[in-house]
Amino acid sequence: MFRTALRNVLAHKARLLMTVLAVTLGVAFVAGTLVFTSTVSAAYRNSAEKASDRVDVAVRSDGARTGPGTAPELTPELVRRMARAPGVRSVTSVVSGFTAVAGRDGELVGAGWSTQGANYTVDNGADGASDARYPLKGGRFPHGPDEVALDVSTAERAEYRIGDTVRLSVDGPVRTPRLVGIFTTDSGEVAAGGTLALFDTPTAQHLFTRPGTFTEIDVEAAAGTSQTELAAAVDTMLPEGLRSTTGREIAEERALRVESSLTSLRTTLLAFAGVALFVGIFLIANTFTMLVTQRTRELALLRAVGATRRQVSRSVLIEAFVVGLVASVAGLAAGIGIGAALGPLTSSLAKGGHTLPDGPVAVTPATVITSLALGIGITMLAAWLPGRRAARTAPVAALGSVHAAATPRSLLLRNVLGVLITVAGTATVLGATGMTMDEGQFVMVLGGAVLMTGVVVLTPLLSRPFLAAAAPVLRAFGVCGKLARENVLRNPRRTAATASALTIGLTLVTALTVLAVSGQRGIDERATAALSADYVVRTATYEPLSGVVEKRLAESDGVSAVSPLREVPVRVTGRETFVTGVDAATIRRLLRPDFSDGSLARFGGRGVIVSTDTAQQRGWHTGSTVPVTYPDGARGQLTVVGIYRADDLLSGIITDTRTLDPHLKTTTARQILVKTESGPGDTAKRRIAKALGDNPAVLVQSKQDVSDSIARGTTTMLNLLYGLLAMAVIVAVLGVVNTLAMSVAERAPEIGMLRAVGLGTHQAKRMVRLESLAISLFGGLLGVVLGTFFGWAGSRLLASDMPGFALVVPWGHLILFLALAGLVGMLAALWPARRAAHLNLLGAIKAQ
Numbered sequence: 001m002f003r004t005a006l007r008n009v010l011a012h013k014a015r016l017l018m019t020v021l022a023v024t025l026g027v028a029f030v031a032g033t034l035v036f037t038s039t040v041s042a043a044y045r046n047s048a049e050k051a052s053d054r055v056d057v058a059v060r061s062d063g064a065r066t067g068p069g070t071a072p073e074l075t076p077e078l079v080r081r082m083a084r085a086p087g088v089r090s091v092t093s094v095v096s097g098f099t100a101v102a103g104r105d106g107e108l109v110g111a112g113w114s115t116q117g118a119n120y121t122v123d124n125g126a127d128g129a130s131d132a133r134y135p136l137k138g139g140r141f142p143h144g145p146d147e148v149a150l151d152v153s154t155a156e157r158a159e160y161r162i163g164d165t166v167r168l169s170v171d172g173p174v175r176t177p178r179l180v181g182i183f184t185t186d187s188g189e190v191a192a193g194g195t196l197a198l199f200d201t202p203t204a205q206h207l208f209t210r211p212g213t214f215t216e217i218d219v220e221a222a223a224g225t226s227q228t229e230l231a232a233a234v235d236t237m238l239p240e241g242l243r244s245t246t247g248r249e250i251a252e253e254r255a256l257r258v259e260s261s262l263t264s265l266r267t268t269l270l271a272f273a274g275v276a277l278f279v280g281i282f283l284i285a286n287t288f289t290m291l292v293t294q295r296t297r298e299l300a301l302l303r304a305v306g307a308t309r310r311q312v313s314r315s316v317l318i319e320a321f322v323v324g325l326v327a328s329v330a331g332l333a334a335g336i337g338i339g340a341a342l343g344p345l346t347s348s349l350a351k352g353g354h355t356l357p358d359g360p361v362a363v364t365p366a367t368v369i370t371s372l373a374l375g376i377g378i379t380m381l382a383a384w385l386p387g388r389r390a391a392r393t394a395p396v397a398a399l400g401s402v403h404a405a406a407t408p409r410s411l412l413l414r415n416v417l418g419v420l421i422t423v424a425g426t427a428t429v430l431g432a433t434g435m436t437m438d439e440g441q442f443v444m445v446l447g448g449a450v451l452m453t454g455v456v457v458l459t460p461l462l463s464r465p466f467l468a469a470a471a472p473v474l475r476a477f478g479v480c481g482k483l484a485r486e487n488v489l490r491n492p493r494r495t496a497a498t499a500s501a502l503t504i505g506l507t508l509v510t511a512l513t514v515l516a517v518s519g520q521r522g523i524d525e526r527a528t529a530a531l532s533a534d535y536v537v538r539t540a541t542y543e544p545l546s547g548v549v550e551k552r553l554a555e556s557d558g559v560s561a562v563s564p565l566r567e568v569p570v571r572v573t574g575r576e577t578f579v580t581g582v583d584a585a586t587i588r589r590l591l592r593p594d595f596s597d598g599s600l601a602r603f604g605g606r607g608v609i610v611s612t613d614t615a616q617q618r619g620w621h622t623g624s625t626v627p628v629t630y631p632d633g634a635r636g637q638l639t640v641v642g643i644y645r646a647d648d649l650l651s652g653i654i655t656d657t658r659t660l661d662p663h664l665k666t667t668t669a670r671q672i673l674v675k676t677e678s679g680p681g682d683t684a685k686r687r688i689a690k691a692l693g694d695n696p697a698v699l700v701q702s703k704q705d706v707s708d709s710i711a712r713g714t715t716t717m718l719n720l721l722y723g724l725l726a727m728a729v730i731v732a733v734l735g736v737v738n739t740l741a742m743s744v745a746e747r748a749p750e751i752g753m754l755r756a757v758g759l760g761t762h763q764a765k766r767m768v769r770l771e772s773l774a775i776s777l778f779g780g781l782l783g784v785v786l787g788t789f790f791g792w793a794g795s796r797l798l799a800s801d802m803p804g805f806a807l808v809v810p811w812g813h814l815i816l817f818l819a820l821a822g823l824v825g826m827l828a829a830l831w832p833a834r835r836a837a838h839l840n841l842l843g844a845i846k847a848q
Contacts, residue, residue: 019284019379019738022731023327024334027375029273031335031367036342037266038362043191054092054133055247056221057231059238072241074214082217085233087225092133094216095119097208098543099197100697101150102167103158108540108696110154114189115541117170117197119204120149134198138162139181142200149181149198151190167696168197170207171546171668172539174693210665275508277378284382285497288316289389316387320380328375335371336363418457425451429789433796440797448790452507455786459496459503464489466778477770480763483754484770487743498739499779501732502824506780506817509722509729510787511794513817518795518808530647533561533590533673534680535688536701544668549692553674556691558684560677561586564669565649568660571629572653573618579608579628580670584656590673593650598622598642608638608655611646626653630663680704732779733828740772740832744839751836765833772829773822780821784814 059074059082074093083091099117101109109115120131120141131141134149139162142148148166150158160166164179183198190196205211221230227246234244245253340361428447432440455462467485474481488495537553539545545564554562566581582591584604593600596612603609610620620626624640638655646652661667676684680702688700701709744751751764759767788809795807 019323020327020330022284022734023277023324023375023379024331025731026273026277026378027328027331027371028334028338030270030277030374031332031371032338032342033266033270033273033335034367034370035336035339035361035363038364038367039339039360042360042362054220055218055250056225056227057219057234057247058245058250059217059219059234059242060215060245072239074217074242075212078237079214079217081237082219082234085219085230085237087222087230087233088219089222090220092121092218092220093119093201093214094121094218095201095204095208095214096216097204098170098541099195099207100169100539100541100543100695101154101158101195101197102169102696104160106167106694106696109158110193110195114194116189116194117168117199117204117207119201120198121201134183134185137182137184139179142177142180142198142203144200145203145206146177147180147200148177149183150179151185151187151196152182153190154195154197155179155182166197169539169695169697171544172549172692172695172698173546173552174695275504277374278504281378281382284320284379285385288320288383288386289494289497313384313387316383317380320383320387321376324376324379325372327379328372331375332368332371335367336361339363414457415461418454418461420454422451422454422458425449425454429793433793435797436800437797440800444793444797448793452504452786455503455782456496456500459500459782460492462782463492463495463499463778466781467774470774470777474770474774477766479759480766481770483767484774487747487767487771488774494739494743495775495778498735499775499782501735502729502776502779502821503783503786505729505732506783506821507786507790510784510814510817511790512787513810513813514788514791514807515794515798517810517813518791518806519798521806521808530591530593530649531673531703531706532592532675533563534676534684534702535674536706537672537674537688537692538670538699538701539697540699541697542670543697544670545672545698547667547669549698550667550669550672552691553672553688556688558677558687559674561589561673561675563587563590563673564657564667565671565673566657566660566667567670568631568664570631573627577653579653579655579660580650581655581657581660584658586675589675591650593642593644594647595642595644598640600642602641603654604656605659606636606638607641608653609642609644610640610653611651612643613646614652615640615643630660631665632663634663674700729824733824736772736776736825736828737831739775740768740829741835743771744768744832744836748839751839755839761837764837764839768833768836769826769829772832773825776821776825776828777818780818780824783821784817788814 059078076093079091079093082088096116096118098115100115103109120134134151136149137152139149148168150160150166155161158166160179162179162182165176166179168175168177181198185196187194187196199207202211205213209215219230219234221227227248231244231246238244425447429444429451430447432444432447434440435443467488471485474485477484537545537549544567550562550564553559563583563586564581567578568581569576570579571577572579587603588600593609595609598609600609608626610618615621620640620643622640622643626638626640627635628638629635636659638653638659644650657667674688676688678684685700685702689695689698692698692700699705751759755764791809792807799806
């Protein structure tokens with residue numbers, strides 16, 4: 001039986017080609033995803049470990065930026081004490097913070113990545129003028145506030161040379177120091193496309209902390225001292241609020257951050273690879289069903305000469321194993337190539353140069369095992385039912401009939417089961433629409449999967465009313481249309497399996513499109529509904545803006561009102577939280593919160609407004625008194641004068657900056673709202689940008705700019721999802737091609753007879769094309785309807801957490817999807833139609 005199975009594979013290798021290709025594509029997607037993410041993760045991990053080679057223990061301040069009260073500072077005295085600790089070889093004081101660098105073209109370098117500034121130190125330098133962490137490639141290290149050094153990658157991307165004036169920003173205003181040095185670094189963030197600028201220590205302290213303080217102290221252990229022993233020694237001299245971290249922990253922490261950022265990407269890619277493989281199940285099952293049907297007499301003869309049911313079923317599974325093994329190996333090889341190519345491709349597409357650290361391609365045993373197990377397992381799973389059905393056919397019945405249609409009883413059982421599953425899935429989805437997002441998202445996914453399963457089971461039944469409705473159109477094509485309709489109806493299970501593959505792909509595409517378009521409208525309204533200001537000013541990387549920016553904007557010509565959105569950590573009723581400070585004198589002209597109770601009439605001084613969710617969580621209402629502890633340790637009481645509905649701009653507790661600012665060492669703003677005398681326009685926007693020094697790190701956005709940025713994000717996400725789902729649609733197309741090609745081979749005697757009695761070559765082609773078109777349009781229509789339903793249900797679920805979110809049906813997109821389904825049908829029919837038209841008449845008739 002094993003040799004028989006192998007001969008059958010070789011005898012039908014052309015017909016199995018599409019199946020092999022479908023499995024190969026799915027496995028390649030899985031393998032490519034695993035190889036790519038493993039390669040990137042390993043490269044970042046190696047980079048992090050290399051960057052931490054000289055750091056055995058690091059000391060950082062706990063809560064310096066996130067908690068109220070006076071946080072302990074890292075001072076020179078603490079550095080000197082740590083240098084005298086047992087087991088310490090050297091101590092390096094670090095000062096770092098956000099630093100945006102602009103290129104010669106005025107554009108921000110490293111946008112979207114880590115854009116950092118730091119100090120260099122000569123503590124470890126043998127010659128007193130170097131820093132072992134940053135080997136110089138040219139020039140020297142900077143001295144004074146008017147000099148800076150850049151990493152070699154940033155200098156190359158920005159096209160700077162030693163002696164050039166560099167445009168950079170730390171907290172808003174543009175600075176123009178002279179470039180005096182270029183250095184190399186092991187930093188993974190820089191390798192990933194970020195930037196690093198170095199200053200001398202006094203300048204870095206002035207920019208990022210305050211004179212005489214540091215953001216981190218790095219300690220290197222003496223020979224024979226472990227990191228754990230050194231950390232224990234360092235901890236004994238640290239004041240409360242300071243903590244030490246070993247170099248291994250730092251490297252692991254950085255690696256985990258990378259791993260965490262890659263998890264969502266890996267999950268998304270694997271999810272769509274899973275969809276492609278799931279769609280491929282229909283193709284594989286269809287292929288083996290037709291192959292087994294065509295070999296019914298052969299299998300019956302084997303049964304008649306002594307083969308058992310188990311041997312017949314096993315022979316089909318052996319064929320599936322061989323096909324799955326070949327496809328999986330090919331898919332794994334292709335996936336390794338895809339994973340290796342994705343890194344350079346990502347780097348070449350990214351603006352500004354390399355975006356991923358260099359490293360060898362990582363092919364883990366888990367990747368190999370997962371890829372082979374998936375490909376072989378899915379192929380054998382899809383072939384199990386056809387093999388079982390072949391084994392259960394009685395030899396005498398099989399010898400008497402080449403084709404055994406499904407019995408009415410089996411179809412009735414399938415339809416009843418399909419109705420029950422569909423009703424259960426629909427009820428689950430509808431039930432999820434009444435839940436919150438956190439409660440209902442899993443229920444919605446579960447219900448959607450059950451509903452999709454039910455619809456797939458019911459597809460043979462659903463195909464009949466569709467074809468009945470399409471009958472008048474098909475009749476317009478004469479005998480070709482009539483024959484095409486009868487061919488589609490002849491085997492409803494085959495039609496269902498072929499159409500279901502396309503249905504699944506278009507269901508996902510349609511649902512995502514409906515949600516994305518609806519979501520964009522909702523987010524757009526949510527982001528700008530409360531905004532009366534003409535412009536919102538922020539940094540490109542959402543770093544805080546200094547008080548200098550706020551002051552410059554207030555003094556600019558044509559500006560009538562300015563207010564910061566200042567986020568400050570405080571303690572409210574014993575719990576740490578952030579409050580937002582705004583200018584009570586101008587905020588009424590810049591914002592219009594949607595109040596459920598109270599108003600801005602009494603806002604200011606000790607009067608605050610809070611969002612509805614905050615009020616519900618804390619049990620507050622209008623008139624409630626709120627005890628607060630400010631960052632400097634001072635205490636006070638605030639009174640709730642209004643409760644508003646949160647949006648993307650406003651949330652939580654909002655208070656007056658005149659109440660908040662006296663308790664702050666420095667004032668910064670997450671965003672600054674600006675109202676101009678002339679209203680929004682190009683002239684006003686240019687005037688504001690000029691007042692800020694045409695800083696590339698600072699964005700001046702009108703309401704329309706905010707909307708456009710949201711639209712760009714939605715469009716990018718949709719294009720990514722379409723690209724991923726294209727894999728499932730390609731597999732569905734292969735399924736249509738394979739089914740039609742094998743159907744033509746199965747009906748060769750019939751087509752030969754039709755050709756003999758006068759059916760022309762063009763008519764034979766048209767018959768197959770119409771058959772393909774009918775199947776594809778049926779699958780496409782079912783997918784669009786299902787996808788719209790899922791989009792509606794998803795929008796109801798999202799509306800529970802996003803007030804104002806409303807369903808938007810993108811009719812243009814839906815019509816385009818149906819047209820694409822028709823195009824898929826026409827393209828898929830090209831090869832099968834050609835085969836049908838060029839059959840050898842005598843050979844086809846003789847095969848009867």
